Structures are given as C-alpha cells and as structure tokens.
Amino acid sequence: MTAKISITVSVNGENHTAEVEPRLLLADFLRENLDLTGTHVGCEHGICGACTVLMNGDSVRSCLTFAVQADGAKIETVESLGDIDALGPLQEAFRENHALQCGFCTPGMLMTATDMLRKYKLETDDDIRDGLSGNICRCTGYQNIVAAVRSAADKRDAK
C-alpha cells in the first residue's frame, strides 16, 4: 500500500481537500469522492472522450490524469455549465438541436466544445468535426452535435 497524498483541488469554484492514493484517476476522484457524476467514464483509456473536463481552462481526459496531478489546479466539470433550470448557452444549443440521444457522451462533448469554442475560430463545419473527433457518440451520427456547436459558435461570433 502506497502512502496517500493530501491534495487540494478547486472544482467548479469550490476547494476540496482530500487524502488520495497516487493511482486514483481524476475521473474517479470527481465521481466517487465528490459525487460529481456528470463526468462519465467510458473507455478508461483516453479514446472515447466521455470523461473530458477542464483543468486550468484546458480540456483534458480525466481518465488519463491522476487526482494528485490536479493538486492546486482549477477543475471545471459539466456541472459548471448550468443546471436543469438554467442551462448554459452551449447546453441550450445542444437542447435546441437535439444533439443527444442517450446522453452518455454529452458531458464530454460539452466540455470539449467549450474548449474548442475558446481556442478555435471554427470557420467551417469540418473544423467542428475535426474538433469533436476525439469524442465518440454511438447514437446521433454526430450531425446534430455539429449543428449545436455551429449554433454556439455563431452566437459567440455575433457578440
């Protein structure tokens, strides 16, 4: 048994201190320790993108990041984007475009799209497809997800 390490992580604006094993993945820390089950765990090896969160503003795979590496970092999860009574603009775009069916991939899609919308111009739908290529959806055929991100990008650019 390896020694536990004390970490303090800001998650959605709130500081959490915990003693964790070094091998604890950030995804499991969020879900099991903090009960933030919006972050989904799919493939557990960085392929599916369902566990994507923001770390210090950058999208990262929380299944490829150890909780100890998030010590002192600012984490944002899907729960930070809005709630059922007050959806955020990107969530609203997903709702309007019916960009989800089962919803399992949606938290990762939303966090990836959040980072894409900050970092890239997304001039063409091809750029959006390229940006979403690391997130796997097995229901929608992606078309409505692309349309939702297009709508969010257009609203961003209209500001």
Add this chain to the structure above:
Amino acid sequence: MKPAPFEYIRAFTIDEAVAALAASDGEAKVLAGGQSLVPMLNFRVVDAPIFVDINGIQGLDRIEETTDGGLRIGALTRHFALETSELVKDRFPVLHEAMKHVAHLAIRNRGTIGGSLSHADPAAELPTMAVLLNAKIVTAGAAGGREIAAADFFIAPLTTTLEPDEIVVAVELPGLSSGTGWGFEEFAQRRGDFAVAGVAAIVSIDGQSIDGQSMDGQSMDGQSVTEARIALMGLHDTPVRARAAEAALLDDGIDAAAAAARQDAEPMNDLHGSADYRRHLAEVLTRRALTAAMERAAR
C-alpha cells in the same frame, strides 16, 4: 482498468527528477503528459513501483529561437503549444502541418514533445519529424547530459537509447534554408488516430542545400533538386529516412522515388492494415509529399 498502486514523486527541477530516477535503481519511470503512459497503466500493460512527475519543472516548456535559424523546444512543450506556435509555423512549416494530425485537443493539451519522443511510437508524428529534421535530443541523466541525434535515438518500437535514469530536456531542430520545400502526407482511419502510414519530405533546389550551404545541383523537370530528405512513418519499426527514395529523387525524379520508397518500407501487418497495403501507401504518399515539396521549394 485501474492502475496498480505506485509511489508518486513530484520533481520541481531536472536534477530532482534525475536523482529520483537514479535512486530507484532503474525501477522508476517518468510521468510527463501521460497520454500514452496512463492508458498503458490503466490496462496494466505497464507497471512501475515509482513514477516521477516532471510536470512541475518550470521553464521546460519554452520554444526558443537558435542562432542557426532553428528552434530549441523544451521537453514539456505541449502539442497544443507546438500546433499554435508562430515560430514553428515560420521556421518549420512541415512540423506545423504534422501537428494538425496529432491526436485530439484534450490529448494535445497534455501531451508533450519529450514524452512523444521517449514513447517512440513508430507511427507517431513527432518522432518522424525528429528524424526528418535531424533533431538533436538533449538529455539529462545521472551520468551527465547527452545530445543524441534522432537517427540514433529510436532503436525499436517504443524503445529508445535513453537510460533508465535519463530524461529528455529539449529537442533542437537545426534551421532550414529559406527555399526548402516540404510535404507531409498521412493516412489514418479517423482524424487524430495514429497513422496507418505517413511520409514527410523536405527538398532544396538549384544549388541550395537544406541547411543553407551551397551544393552542386542536378537537373530534374526544369528545377534541380540538390538535397532531399524523406522520412517514413508507420512503415518500419522506428521512424526512418527513405535513403533509396532520396537517391532516386535526385537521379530519376518523383515517380522513381515513390517506387523506391515502397522498397524502403518494411511495414508490419496489423488490424489497421496489411504490410502490402502499407507498402502501397508508402509509394502513393511519397509521390504526394514530394510533389507538394517540389511545388513549395524556391531558390
């Protein structure tokens, strides 16, 4: 699907990292971006009792100009920083292009150049770029630092000449002459996937060499190619230069070079493609990469 227990050491300087590696008697491994390592830990394909996290080492993520027109890239430089660097775009457009094929945004936000080179996947873009661009890989280790030519660095799939107590600290790319033409062609099954095969090429024409020295030119299609480097990705057990193809380009032109690249390739069969299909890709992608490189080359 969860890693086995391990001891976690944070290093804040290169010396601390090397000391921790040396103290472990070859048992410890380096954790950088973790984008290849952590999947292998989750699957328990890789296991080590100690991981030394180097993400906290300050100043290891700089992209600096060197006096020969090249760049010195710190080992912790993230793929996203390389992808968006104006210096890279200006001095090494072939690298800028290659970065567009590297994984996905969340992976590029974390993955590092030092990690990619140390991981040494023969189908990855950065090891191929290191070979194409005659990179020098600068290391620190218990026995002191080394500068290793990329051609000597990769020795087998996922295997480099790095010692267990040695880490990559920077990658130096020597400058290219201003007229160097370039081409980069990759075939992958989905965007961001590892390449089934890829070919990168740089050429200089009309008496200029790739590093800017004057050389004797040879005629071809009205332009004379003076020097060519062609690197193959996913077509060997390491990234390699296609030497026969390079010679064929100077002697007989693009079609001959493409045919020679098929001979230079020694690909594997795997579930993504047969060896024969990869040889076919070697020829097609070499033709495309060289055609683009010749069009871009200038005096």
